[in-house]
Amino acid sequence: MSVFRRIWNDNSRDYVPMTNREGRSQPYHRYLTLKFLPSLLILAVGIIIGSNHPLYLSIYSRRPLESISLLPNSLPPLPPSLSSSSSPSSSLSSSSSSSSLSTINTLLESGNLPIPKEDIPNLVHYVYGLSDDPDEPDFPYFAYLSIRSTIINLNPKEIWFHCINEPKGYWWNQIRNQKSLQGDPIIKLKKARNVDSIGKDQRPVTHFAHKADIIRLEVLRDYGGIYLDIDTFVLRSFADYGLLRQDVVLGMEAHGLTFLRGLKGDDEMNPKGLCNAIIIARKESEFIQRWLDSYEGFRSDKWTEHSVEMPWTLAKLYPTLLTILSERAFFWPLWTDDHIHAVYETTEYDFENSGQLAYHAWESKARPYLSALNPTSIHQIDTSFTRMAKQFVEPDEEKRWIAHLATEGSDDRKTGLDEGSEEAELEQIGDEESARRGGRSSSTVKWTREVS
Numbered sequence: 001m002s003v004f005r006r007i008w009n010d011n012s013r014d015y016v017p018m019t020n021r022e023g024r025s026q027p028y029h030r031y032l033t034l035k036f037l038p039s040l041l042i043l044a045v046g047i048i049i050g051s052n053h054p055l056y057l058s059i060y061s062r063r064p065l066e067s068i069s070l071l072p073n074s075l076p077p078l079p080p081s082l083s084s085s086s087s088p089s090s091s092l093s094s095s096s097s098s099s100s101l102s103t104i105n106t107l108l109e110s111g112n113l114p115i116p117k118e119d120i121p122n123l124v125h126y127v128y129g130l131s132d133d134p135d136e137p138d139f140p141y142f143a144y145l146s147i148r149s150t151i152i153n154l155n156p157k158e159i160w161f162h163c164i165n166e167p168k169g170y171w172w173n174q175i176r177n178q179k180s181l182q183g184d185p186i187i188k189l190k191k192a193r194n195v196d197s198i199g200k201d202q203r204p205v206t207h208f209a210h211k212a213d214i215i216r217l218e219v220l221r222d223y224g225g226i227y228l229d230i231d232t233f234v235l236r237s238f239a240d241y242g243l244l245r246q247d248v249v250l251g252m253e254a255h256g257l258t259f260l261r262g263l264k265g266d267d268e269m270n271p272k273g274l275c276n277a278i279i280i281a282r283k284e285s286e287f288i289q290r291w292l293d294s295y296e297g298f299r300s301d302k303w304t305e306h307s308v309e310m311p312w313t314l315a316k317l318y319p320t321l322l323t324i325l326s327e328r329a330f331f332w333p334l335w336t337d338d339h340i341h342a343v344y345e346t347t348e349y350d351f352e353n354s355g356q357l358a359y360h361a362w363e364s365k366a367r368p369y370l371s372a373l374n375p376t377s378i379h380q381i382d383t384s385f386t387r388m389a390k391q392f393v394e395p396d397e398e399k400r401w402i403a404h405l406a407t408e409g410s411d412d413r414k415t416g417l418d419e420g421s422e423e424a425e426l427e428q429i430g431d432e433e434s435a436r437r438g439g440r441s442s443s444t445v446k447w448t449r450e451v452s
Contacts, residue, residue: 122239122244123159123223123224127212127216128163129167130192130211138171139169142370143171144172144174145233145373146231148178151181151186154234156226158188161189162191163190193215193218214295216279218292221283221288222283227276230363231277231363232278233360233361233388233392234357236356236358247281249279249280249281250322252275252324253274253331254271255271274311274312275307276308290314325357328355329357330356332354332356333359343385344369344383344384346384369385373386374401375402379398
């Protein structure tokens with residue numbers, strides 16, 4: 001190919017040879033790529049950031065507070081002769097109810113109706129102290145408050161701590177001295193087995209969290225009762241809502257709301273799973289046994305497969321074996337950054353009017369906040385969480401604690417979990433989960449400054 005080039009300073013023309021490559025325009029798709037690629041990259045980065053930090057949402061954006069449903073709110077009352085205790089939810093409100101109750105009593109006495117099962121024992125289980133590390137941090141203050149909430153709102157006959165090594169520290173000593181509402185000793189230590197393997201194939205179990213998952217199911221199968229994670233705050237009586245009359249009770253854990261999932265992405269009937277942080281179960285429950293049997297396929301690299309996803313799968317296979325409560329009963333607000341921010345940084349969420357029965361504090365995500373708590377700081381920091389937790393503080397708690405510090409010659413006013421502690425290990429998130437849930441919020445520095 002050749003062209004003529006005009007020389008502008010004169011009217012002559014030069015003959016300039018050109019290759020076929022030099023004379024051809026750029027392909028159209030390459031032009032579009034160069035034009036739009038920067039914008040697409042910026043959009044992709046924005047989506048990734050937004051999916052992990054949906055802080056543009058109010059905690060009530062998911063579902064308005066007034067639409068809460070515990071599925072169910074309450075159950076029909078037992079006949080007085082069979083009911084172990086009376087409660088506000090089991091009181092009769094009309095003469096027609098009294099008439100129906102009289103009929104039921106007559107049928108029960110005649111043998112035409114089977115006698116209802118006894119309630120699930122009001123026995124609370126914790127699994128803690130599985131580490132052999134001699135440098136294990138002291139029992140934290142927030143855990144002391146959570147157990148106080150259990151004593152006050154569940155009024156259990158006993159609380160069993162299943163541990164390999166007894167916890168230690170000032171707040172553990174305070175727990176050991178706790179009494180039931182009737183004034184009886186309530187804390188019992190139970191030796192936990194060291195779970196090294198599970199299943200017929202002896203699949204190895206190495207992580208503390210997986211060991212605790214298995215122990216809690218074995219304990220409930222053998223004794224029945226109520227299992228609670230150490231960072232669970234009980235806000236209302238389970239018995240008042242008829243939960244101790246079921247075979248097994250579990251609560252839904254909603255999906256994390258992300259930019260890609262959208263405002264309707266946390267459908268109530270399509271949860272992430274059923275969280276095992278709170279389990280209410282009858283002794284020798286069929287569902288608990290099937291849950292344990294599922295560990296034949298246990299994989300240690302799947303963090304929540306058997307603790308959250310598996311019970312939901314089993315519930316869909318055997319729906320008559322358990323009662324499922326909505327995510328608003330136990331596990332709301334969630335572990336997502338927007339919910340952690342609302343609970344621990346603002347006064348936006350109202351636990352008192354939420355109607356929920358308990359709050360799982362998501363210690364692995366809220367550790368900076370929970371570790372900063374002590375009997376002084378809980379009164380200095382005004383957030384949704386501290387407003388809820390204050391009700392479990394004893395009247396002279398701060399005075400006794402300050403006296404203890406003076407006796408010990410310590411000026412350390414921060415009592416909580418350190419990095420590497422066992423409870424931190426129990427709720428550590430696997431690599432995949434950590435990437436999805438995001439890291440520590442910079443706003444947590446506020447707590448440290450306020451209590452320093």
